[in-house]
Amino acid sequence: xxxxxxxxxxxxxxxxxxxxxxxxxxxxxxxxxxxxxxxxxxxxxxxxxxxxxxxxxxxxxxxxxxxxxxxxxxxxxxxxxxxxxxxxxxxxxxxxxxxxxxxxxxxxxxxxxxxxxxxxxxxxxxxxxxxxxxxxxxxxxxxxxxxxxxxxxxxxxxxxxxxxxxxxxxxxxxxxxxxxxxxxxxxxxxxxxxxxxxxxxxxxxxxxxxxxxxxxxxxxxxxxxxxxxxxxxxxxxxxxxxxxxxxxxxxxxxxxxxxxxxxxxxxxxxxxxxxxxxxxxxxxxxxxxxxxxxxxxxxxxxxxxxxxxxxxxxxxxxxxxxxxxxxxxxxxxxxxxxxxxxxxxxxxxxxxxxxxxxxxxxxxxxxxxxxxxxxxx
Numbered sequence: 500x501x502x503x504x505x506x507x508x509x510x511x512x513x514x515x516x517x518x519x520x521x522x523x524x525x526x527x528x529x530x531x532x533x534x535x536x537x538x539x540x541x542x543x544x545x546x547x548x549x550x551x552x553x554x555x556x557x558x559x560x561x562x563x564x565x566x567x568x569x570x571x572x573x574x575x576x577x578x579x580x581x582x583x584x585x586x587x588x589x590x591x592x593x594x595x596x597x598x599x600x601x602x603x604x605x606x607x608x609x610x611x612x613x614x615x616x617x618x619x620x621x622x623x624x625x626x627x628x629x630x631x632x633x634x635x636x637x638x639x640x641x642x643x644x645x646x647x648x649x650x651x652x653x654x655x656x657x658x659x660x661x662x663x664x665x666x667x668x669x670x671x672x673x674x675x676x677x678x679x680x681x682x683x684x685x686x687x688x689x690x691x692x693x694x695x696x697x698x699x700x701x702x703x704x705x706x707x708x709x710x711x712x713x714x715x716x717x718x719x720x721x722x723x724x725x726x727x728x729x730x731x732x733x734x735x736x737x738x739x740x741x742x743x744x745x746x747x748x749x750x751x752x753x754x755x756x757x758x759x760x761x762x763x764x765x766x767x768x769x770x771x772x773x774x775x776x777x778x779x780x781x782x783x784x785x786x787x788x789x790x791x792x793x794x795x796x797x798x799x800x801x802x803x804x805x806x807x808x809x810x811x812x813x814x815x816x817x818x819x820x821x822x823x824x825x826x827x828x829x830x831x832x833x834x835x836x837x838x839x840x841x842x843x844x845x846x847x848x849x850x851x852x853x854x855x856x857x858x859x860x861x862x863x864x865x866x867x868x869x870x871x872x873x874x875x876x
Contacts, residue, residue, distance in 0.1 A: 566596040569625035576633045578613045584631055587611060596621045604629070612658045612699035634658055639679045640707070643731060644692035646671040648678075655711065657696040676727065685714075686727035706730040712751035713738070721758055749778030756780045
């Protein structure tokens, strides 16, 4: 009998569980979870209350003279002194460090085309410091008409005109190139006179945009070699490398393929090239000096000087002509076509670089020497 009673007592917890009862352990766990939830709710309410108090305090302080701006200061920049920055900012009288018009001040300062952005430093209790970030000159753009050049920022915005003092015997491009190298900028020449820059506005001209397409797509390795671009028309964009080699690029299509061809030719004929035409990258052409003693140019104004030396009958004739590939003949040069196609491309250029008048980079070279005389100078 006792055994049966013990059995019933041992089975009673199981019956209680089956009948929906809870063990002491489960009841304790349930109570603990309710306590955690209660604490979280109380904590959330407390945090919300603190945030609300802080917000109300901020709003109250914003419209009270507690932190009224009594002094506006500015760090000078390369093109703007402190007084000019403060004057342009025109901070409203009565503004506080907590409610001054940031967007209005920023817009006012950006009326100066040199200003790219401005940040604010609050120095409590009453000083506002303005920190202006200036645009950096990324390009110097020379128009095709007159001695007119403009500075352009890295964001494509026109900044201001650049005076060019052109001495006798110099060209505007040469003077502009010297300025560009001094400022660490790129030179863009022969831009159509129809382009009308406005200080502070973005450049939208198609020839400028064509140049930017090449710059964005070219690898850093090739871009670092480019000294200047010529942008007289979209279909006849060209560039000049530091070595003096001019490259006729044409319209900004198939840029990566064109670069691959350029690199291949530059590597194959290193130190001998004066001109490469990749307007139709499938049938490129190039011109090189017929000598192993070519002297690399400096990239000056898109037209460098390549020298060749040959001897005939004991005499020596040295020819040095401008090899820009755009409107000058080249010395002792030879035009060579890479590829086996007929060279006629969709933009009208031919494999020998003669083009259809859009690409003016085709010239014949005719430098001869006679015994005892110098010619081709």
